[in-house]
Structure formats: C-alpha cells, structure tokens
Amino acid sequence: xxxxxxATYPPxxxxxxxxxSVCLLAGTYTHVAGLLRRGFLAFPVPLGIGVFxxxxxxxxxxxxxxxxxxxxxxxxxxxxxxxxxxxxNTYTYLAGYWGPPVPNxxxxxxxxxxxxxxxxxxxxxxxxxxxxxxxxxQ
Numbered sequence: 001x002x003x004x005x006x007a008t009y010p011p012x013x014x015x016x017x018x019x020x021s022v023c024l025l026a027g028t029y030t031h032v033a034g035l036l037r038r039g040f041l042a043f044p045v046p047l048g049i050g051v052f053x054x055x056x057x058x059x060x061x062x063x064x065x066x067x068x069x070x071x072x073x074x075x076x077x078x079x080x081x082x083x084x085x086x087x088x089n090t091y092t093y094l095a096g097y098w099g100p101p102v103p104n105x106x107x108x109x110x111x112x113x114x115x116x117x118x119x120x121x122x123x124x125x126x127x128x129x130x131x132x133x134x135x136x137x138q
Contacts (some may be wrong), residue, residue: 003138005107009071009130009131010130012126012127012130013130013131015070015138016123016126016127017067017068017074017127019066019119020063020067020078020120021064021067023116024060024061024063024064025060025061025064025077027056027060027063028056028060028064031053031056031057031060032057033034034053035054035057035137040054041054043097044097045092045097049088049091052084052085052088053088056081056085059077059081060081062077063077063078063081071127071131072128072131075124075127075128078120078124079120079121079124082113082116082120082121083117085109085113085117086110086113086114088107088119089109089110089113090110091109093107
C-alpha cells in the first residue's frame, strides 16, 4: 500500500518528503537522546515549554509517518511544529534560560532549525500543489 502510494507522488514531492523526513528524524534523535540523558521535563524552563519539547519526541516521527501515509496532514503538522518550535526556542534563547543572549550571535541549533523552517515554508506549497489530482481537460 505505501509503496503504491509512494510511487504515485511526483519525483519532486518524493525528494521534498525525503528531505523533510531526514530533518524531522534528526530532531527526533535529538529529543530522544536528551530524554535518555536527562529524563522528562529536565530543563529549567516553564512547564509548557518542557512539555512541548518532550512531546516533539513523538510529534516529529508522527509527522514523518503522516507525510508518507496522509501527506497533506503531514505537511500541515510539519508546518505547525516548525512555527511553534522556532518561536519557543527563540523565546527561550532571548529570555535567557541558557544564559544571557550574546549580541549578534545566534546559537547554531537555532540557525539550523530556522534554515529547515524556511525551506519547509518555501517548499510546502509546491508539495501540497503537486499532490492535487490532475484535473481532466474539459
């Protein structure tokens, strides 16, 4: 079933979904490794932020699964996750939870995340459009 559905996606969509999947699974790895090292709610941040970060351990791979089985839902969830994650992580940096922010310097993980976010925001409309069934000529 997945193989059949996968084969129906245009090559450009398969490439985008592959890139999205690798990036989201890298995030999954980061969150799983953090949970194994420190446990749940281990960071000295407000409870909502800690719950959100721990929830990404499940939400990131769920997004990957949805991309391949329910692609439109996967794209929407991926966009929502990236908007929230970039906002939350930027807030925690600017609020000084990891020490005072350094002027004109942004932590590498925020840069990586923002680059993936921009890539996702820029390419998601293309992927979504390419998933639309072709309209028969009239």
